[in-house]
Amino acid sequence: MRVFICLMLLLMSLLSRGLVAAEVEPASIQIKEQTWWVGQQVPFTVQLRAPGSFSGAAVFSLPEIPRVVIIKTGSPVVSSEEIEGKTWFVQTHDFALFSQQSGTVTIPEFTVRFSHKDGFTGPVHDQSAQVPAAQVKIERPPGSSAQDFLVTTDSFKLKERWDPQPGSATQGAVFQRTISQEADQVTGMALAPPPEAVPAGVRLYLGQPTVSDKTERGAFIGTRVDTLTYQLQEAGTWTLPAIRYQWWDPEKKAFGSQTLPAVAFEVKGSAVPVTDAPGEASPKSIYIGLVILGIGIAVIFWQRRRIGNGLRWIGQHWNSPKRVAARKLLAGCRNNDPRETQRAWQVWLNCGGVDSSISPELKAAVQELQRTLYGANQLSDWQGARLATAFRADQRADNKSGLNKQSALPALNPR
The missing domain is CATH 2.60.40 (Immunoglobulin-like)
Structure with a gap:
C-alpha cells in the first residue's frame, strides 16, 4: 500500500511539472501601463519563448487598427530564463505604436511564426503562436479637435x-x-x-x-x-x-x-511659344514595325520548344510565398485598396523579400501608403499606381544587381 501511495505521489509530481511546463507562454506582450498622448510613440515588446535556440527570422502578422500604425524597431535580443528548472530561450522584439484616436485602443491578438531547435542541436521545428491582446490608454491634449492630425514630440x-x-x-x-x-x-x-x-x-x-x-x-x-x-x-x-x-x-x-x-x-508677362502637335506616323515607320513584328513571330515559332520549357519552369516557381505576396501587393495597388496592399507588403517583407535597404522611391511610396492608413482621411483618396511603379522598379534593380554579382565572379580556369 505504501509503495502504491509513493508511486501515485511521484506520478502526480511529474504531471504537475508537465502542466507547469505546458503553461509557459510561447508569446507574450509587454506595454507600460500609463496614459499616452495622441501621436506619441507607445513602445512595447513581444517576447518569444522556445525550449531550444531560435532559427531564422520571426514573422509577425501585425493587426490593422483604424488611425493607428504599428512599426517594428531595432533588432531582436536573445536571452534565456529558468522556469521550473528548465532553460528557455527568449527572443525579445521591439515595436512602436502611434495612434491618432483617443480613448482605449485595443491591440487585438495576432499571429507570430518562428522556428527553433531542441536545445542547441537537432532538427528545426516550425511553431505558430498567438500574441495576446493588449490595451493602451490614449489621451487627446486639451484644446485639440478629433479631426486634427497631431504630432507629439518634445523636439x-x-x-x-x-x-x-x-x-x-x-x-x-x-x-x-x-x-x-x-x-x-x-x-x-x-x-x-x-x-x-x-x-x-x-x-x-x-x-x-x-x-x-x-x-x-x-x-x-x-x-x-x-x-x-x-x-x-x-x-x-x-x-x-x-x-x-x-x-x-x-x-x-x-x-x-x-x-x-x-x-x-x-x-x-512674356510670349509663350506654341508647341507644334506631333505628326502622324509615316507609312515607312508602319512598314518597319510590321517587318519587326513578323520577325518576332517567326523567332517565337522557331524557339517554341525552349519557350515552352521556360514557361513550365516559371510555372513551377510562380506560387512561392514571395511571388504570391508580390502579386497580391500589385493587385491591391490596382484596386487602390490600402489595407490589402499594406497586408501584402508586410507578408512580402516577412518572406525575406527585402534586404537591408530598398530604393528611396519605394520607401517613400510605402510610407505614403502607411500615412494614408494612419491619417484622418485614411481610405478616401489613396492611389496605388505610385507604389506599384516603385515596387516594380525596385524588383528590376534587385534582379539586375543579382546578375551583376554572378558575372563579377572570376573565371574558373583563367589562362
Whole structure:
C-alpha cells in the first residue's frame, strides 16, 4: 500500500511539472501601463519563448487598427530564463505604436511564426503562436479637435530651402521649395504633409516625400522631406500663404508651433511659344514595325520548344510565398485598396523579400501608403499606381544587381 501511495505521489509530481511546463507562454506582450498622448510613440515588446535556440527570422502578422500604425524597431535580443528548472530561450522584439484616436485602443491578438531547435542541436521545428491582446490608454491634449492630425514630440525642427530665391520673375518661371521636418520619438510617416492650396496663377507640382526613421543610441528620430515645384503660369502678383506647423510637447504639456512665412511673386508677362502637335506616323515607320513584328513571330515559332520549357519552369516557381505576396501587393495597388496592399507588403517583407535597404522611391511610396492608413482621411483618396511603379522598379534593380554579382565572379580556369 505504501509503495502504491509513493508511486501515485511521484506520478502526480511529474504531471504537475508537465502542466507547469505546458503553461509557459510561447508569446507574450509587454506595454507600460500609463496614459499616452495622441501621436506619441507607445513602445512595447513581444517576447518569444522556445525550449531550444531560435532559427531564422520571426514573422509577425501585425493587426490593422483604424488611425493607428504599428512599426517594428531595432533588432531582436536573445536571452534565456529558468522556469521550473528548465532553460528557455527568449527572443525579445521591439515595436512602436502611434495612434491618432483617443480613448482605449485595443491591440487585438495576432499571429507570430518562428522556428527553433531542441536545445542547441537537432532538427528545426516550425511553431505558430498567438500574441495576446493588449490595451493602451490614449489621451487627446486639451484644446485639440478629433479631426486634427497631431504630432507629439518634445523636439521639432523645421527648415525650408528655395531654388532660386523667390521674388520678381517672368511668366513660366519655375521655383523649387524643399521643406524638411525632424522630430524626436515620432515616425516620419506621422509628420504632416504640406498644404496644396496655391493661387489661381500658380501651378503646384508636389513631389514624392522622402520619409525615414533612424535610431541613434536609443533615440528614435523621424524625418520627412517634401519637394514642391511652383510654376508661375500667369502674369500678376501672386502670394503663397504662410504654412504653420503645430505639435504637442508632452513634457511641457503645451503646444508649440513654427511658421514658414508667406512668399510673394511679381510675375511679368512674356510670349509663350506654341508647341507644334506631333505628326502622324509615316507609312515607312508602319512598314518597319510590321517587318519587326513578323520577325518576332517567326523567332517565337522557331524557339517554341525552349519557350515552352521556360514557361513550365516559371510555372513551377510562380506560387512561392514571395511571388504570391508580390502579386497580391500589385493587385491591391490596382484596386487602390490600402489595407490589402499594406497586408501584402508586410507578408512580402516577412518572406525575406527585402534586404537591408530598398530604393528611396519605394520607401517613400510605402510610407505614403502607411500615412494614408494612419491619417484622418485614411481610405478616401489613396492611389496605388505610385507604389506599384516603385515596387516594380525596385524588383528590376534587385534582379539586375543579382546578375551583376554572378558575372563579377572570376573565371574558373583563367589562362
